Amino acid sequence: xxxxxxxxxxxxxxxxxxxxxxxxxxxxxxxxxxxxxxxxxxxxxxxxxxxxxxxxxxxxxxxxxxxxxxxxxxxxxxxxxxxxxxxxxxxxxxxxxxxxxxxxxxxxxxxxxxxxxxxxxxxxxxxxxxxxxxxxxxxxxxxxxxxxxxxxxxxxxxxxxxxxxxxxxxxxxxxxxxxxxxxxxxxxxxxxxxxxxxxxxxxxxxxxxxxxxxxxxxxxxxxxxxxxxxxxxxxxxxxxxxxxxxxxxxxxxxxxxxxxxxxxxxxxxxxxxxxxxxxxxxxxxxxxxxxxxxxxxxxxxxxxxxxxxxxxxxxxxxxxxxxxxxxxxxxxxxxxxxxxxxxxxxxxx
Amino acid sequence: xxxxxxxxxxxxxxxxxxxxxxxxxxxxxxxxxxxxxxxxxxxxxxxxxxxxxxxxxxxxxxxxxxxxxxxxxxxxxxxxxxxxxxxxxxxxxxxxxxxxxxxxxxxxxxxxxxxxxxxxxxxxxxxxxxxxxxxxxxxxxxxxxxxxxxxxxxxxxxxxxxxxxxxxxxxxxxxxxxxxxxxxxxxxxxxxxxxxxxxxxxxxxxxxxxxxxxxxxxxxxxxxxxxxxxxxxxxxxxxxxxxxxxxxxxxxxxxxxxxxxxxxxxxxxxxxxxxxxxxxxxxxxxxxxxxxxxxxxxxxxxxxxxxxxxxxxxxxxxxxxxxxxxxxxxxxxxxxxxxxxxxxxxxxx
Numbered sequence: 014x015x016x017x018x019x020x021x022x023x024x025x026x027x028x029x030x031x032x033x034x035x036x037x038x039x040x041x042x043x044x045x046x047x048x049x050x051x052x053x054x055x056x057x058x059x060x061x062x063x064x065x066x067x068x069x070x071x072x073x074x075x076x077x078x079x080x081x082x083x084x085x086x087x088x089x090x091x092x093x094x095x096x097x098x099x100x101x102x103x104x105x106x107x108x109x110x111x112x113x114x115x116x117x118x119x120x121x122x123x124x125x126x127x128x129x130x131x132x133x134x135x136x137x138x139x140x141x142x143x144x145x146x147x148x149x150x151x152x153x154x155x156x157x158x159x160x161x162x163x164x165x166x167x168x169x170x171x172x173x174x175x176x177x178x179x180x181x182x183x184x185x186x187x188x189x190x191x192x193x194x195x196x197x198x199x200x201x202x203x204x205x206x207x208x209x210x211x212x213x214x215x216x217x218x219x220x221x222x223x224x225x226x227x228x229x230x231x232x233x234x235x236x237x238x239x240x241x242x243x244x245x246x247x248x249x250x251x252x253x254x255x256x257x258x259x260x261x262x263x264x265x266x267x268x269x270x271x272x273x274x275x276x277x278x279x280x281x282x283x284x285x286x287x288x289x290x291x292x293x294x295x296x297x298x299x300x301x302x303x304x305x306x307x308x309x310x311x312x313x314x315x316x317x318x319x320x321x322x323x324x325x326x327x328x329x330x331x332x333x334x335x336x337x338x339x340x341x342x343x344x345x346x347x348x349x350x351x352x353x354x355x356x357x358x359x360x361x362x
Numbered sequence: 363x364x365x366x367x368x369x370x371x372x373x374x375x376x377x378x379x380x381x382x383x384x385x386x387x388x389x390x391x392x393x394x395x396x397x398x399x400x401x402x403x404x405x406x407x408x409x410x411x412x413x414x415x416x417x418x419x420x421x422x423x424x425x426x427x428x429x430x431x432x433x434x435x436x437x438x439x440x441x442x443x444x445x446x447x448x449x450x451x452x453x454x455x456x457x458x459x460x461x462x463x464x465x466x467x468x469x470x471x472x473x474x475x476x477x478x479x480x481x482x483x484x485x486x487x488x489x490x491x492x493x494x495x496x497x498x499x500x501x502x503x504x505x506x507x508x509x510x511x512x513x514x515x516x517x518x519x520x521x522x523x524x525x526x527x528x529x530x531x532x533x534x535x536x537x538x539x540x541x542x543x544x545x546x547x548x549x550x551x552x553x554x555x556x557x558x559x560x561x562x563x564x565x566x567x568x569x570x571x572x573x574x575x576x577x578x579x580x581x582x583x584x585x586x587x588x589x590x591x592x593x594x595x596x597x598x599x600x601x602x603x604x605x606x607x608x609x610x611x612x613x614x615x616x617x618x619x620x621x622x623x624x625x626x627x628x629x630x631x632x633x634x635x636x637x638x639x640x641x642x643x644x645x646x647x648x649x650x651x652x653x654x655x656x657x658x659x660x661x662x663x664x665x666x667x668x669x670x671x672x673x674x675x676x677x678x679x680x681x682x683x684x685x686x687x688x689x690x691x692x693x694x695x696x697x698x699x700x701x702x703x704x705x706x707x708x709x710x711x
Contacts, residue, residue: 275641275642279640279641279642282639283636283639283640286635286638286639287632287635289635290631290635291628291631291635292625292632350624353628
């Protein structure tokens with residue numbers, strides 16, 4: 014598989030299916046694991062890092078969930094390729110900055126990806142569309158068992174899995190759910206909700222992970238605590254919290270529909286009108302307008318655009334995707350023009 | 363003729379025809395005249411004002427340009443009727459506040475209108491679509507001659523026509539031209555142009571006359587000086603000035619087309635997209651967006667909407683027109699919703 018082959022494929026996180034997929038974009042679990050005979054990546058020698066990578070590559074084909082995966086070494090990817098994989102949520106922005114023995118292994122369905130030699134030797138990620146942490150856990154747990162049978166992971170009975178950063182020690186697990194909360198934003202309840210999330214020791218991030226701002230009403234909520242609780246407890250806590258937020262977003266949508274239907278129709282349809290007619294549009298504005306279009310589609314206000322078309326636009330209008338699709342490098346200005354053209358063509362009904 | 367009959371009629375100033383009608387919306391000349399045997403309206407007794415009105419009404423049917431005119435007494439019009447006539451530029455906002463013997467006489471083509479007992483006994487106005495002061499002058503001069511044959515106007519050889527406010531004394535004439543200058547606004551040259559206009563003793567006003575701000579890139583330019591110059595001189599000066607402004611607007615449009623075509627297409631088409639899709643829209647935003655649509659149509663960027671449809675929307679979305687068309691009084695909020703509906707329906711292609 015080449016990076017370009019992914020263009021033909023819909024990312025798992027954007028399939029727009031699965032439980033509560035009107036509000037929950039995707040569910041994700043990642044595990045941090047380290048091989049006990051090697052230094053953590055930041056301190057490892059070049060040789061050690063290369064050995065870690067070689068060991069994983071050798072092992073992967075015998076593992077059920079990585080049989081049909083491909084290894085992408087950072088040193089072999091150009092800037093657009095790297096950004097492309099970040100846009101697809103297959104690796105972190107930080108990892109993309111690296112070279113040498115840094116790599117990402119991606120299965121052909123884009124459900125499983127493994128960053129090798131990021132902050133930890135292995136950062137295993139499983140993605141599911143919609144609100145589906147149990148299935149993500151089911152997959153990642155089996156993969157973890159299979160890996161454990163092949164590798165000695167750094168583990169202490171009283172601490173759990175050891176990681177480069179102590180905040181990940183213990184389960185080494187992070188569960189994240191990407192939510193679309195336009196009604197909580199429009200009814201100005203979002204700050205109260207985010208404050209409550211922070212108090213419960215969860216973190217909120219934007220569409221593109223750590224350090225990114227929430228745009229387009231998308232919020233990624235993850236556990237902060239990894240130590241001192243079992244995986245089941247952590248996932249149970251997230252699940253409980255997300256269910257409450259879904260409930261609140263649904264209530265806010267009801268309130269908007271019953272008290273401010275025309276205001277909502279106006280926002281949704283203006284967004285649609287701008288998307289269908291603009292000749293210059295930034296990726297940030299695109300995400301914000303598509304958020305409104307998605308809400309309109311979820312509420313039955315927009316009838317002739319389905320969620321999968323909207324999701325397709327979310328990803329295909331991102332800077333690297335856009336350049337891959339057009340097979341050309343563009344300046345930021347040129348991208349804004351090309352992006353508008355792609356959106357106009359896609360939405361001409 | 364009833365006020366409502368005008369609904370079926372396109373105002374002269376919005377016909378969108380005549381010389382330079384891509385930039386010049388309309389040309390207007392008004393003359394201030396007073397009957398010498400009566401006090402100016404502000405000081406006149408009720409009886410005197412009523413006599414002035416009766417005299418005009420008696421005379422009008424024998425005058426060529428007022429044969430098929432109708433007298434509307436302010437006392438007989440409701441608030442919506444009055445605002446409707448103001449929106450059609452047939453009388454001033456100030457005149458609409460009055461009752462008693464205040465009236466406006468309107469010919470069936472809406473080319474000639476005469477306010478009776480406004481600031482002066484007679485404020486005669488002739489409107490022409492496009493840049494056509496000569497034809498406006500031709501009509502108003504003949505009408506003035508015919509009126510002079512029937513009435514003794516207050517006139518002193520050394521001063522000219524006497525008027526309630528000294529700024530109108532002399533010719534009693536004001537020539538105005540309504541311009542659409544989007545390119546001078548977009549290229550940020552408009553302030554320089556307006557400063558030059560002010561220096562030359564012309565005034566600039568907005569779409570709805572004295573005290574209104576320029577919205578939607580519409581500017582109404584009039585002579586300030588009425589005394590000490592002949593009518594021909596005043597009209598010659600305005601004509602020269604307007605020709606220069608037209609030239610500058612055309613140059614600015616060329617610059618935009620050659621240097622910022624995509625930016626322009628973006629502005630024009632976004633405006634079109636919002637107009638076609640909004641569910642709530644104020645009259646101010648409507649004028650601004652229609653201004654962009656008009657520019658797009660003038661430049662051939664918008665092909666399927668003609669100028670007359672755009673002009674029709676300009677007037678039919680004004681508050682009083684909207685209520686007349688819908689035969690119902692609306693709150694401001696209801697109007698914004700109804701306005702959006704009218705625009706959507708008109709622009710569905």
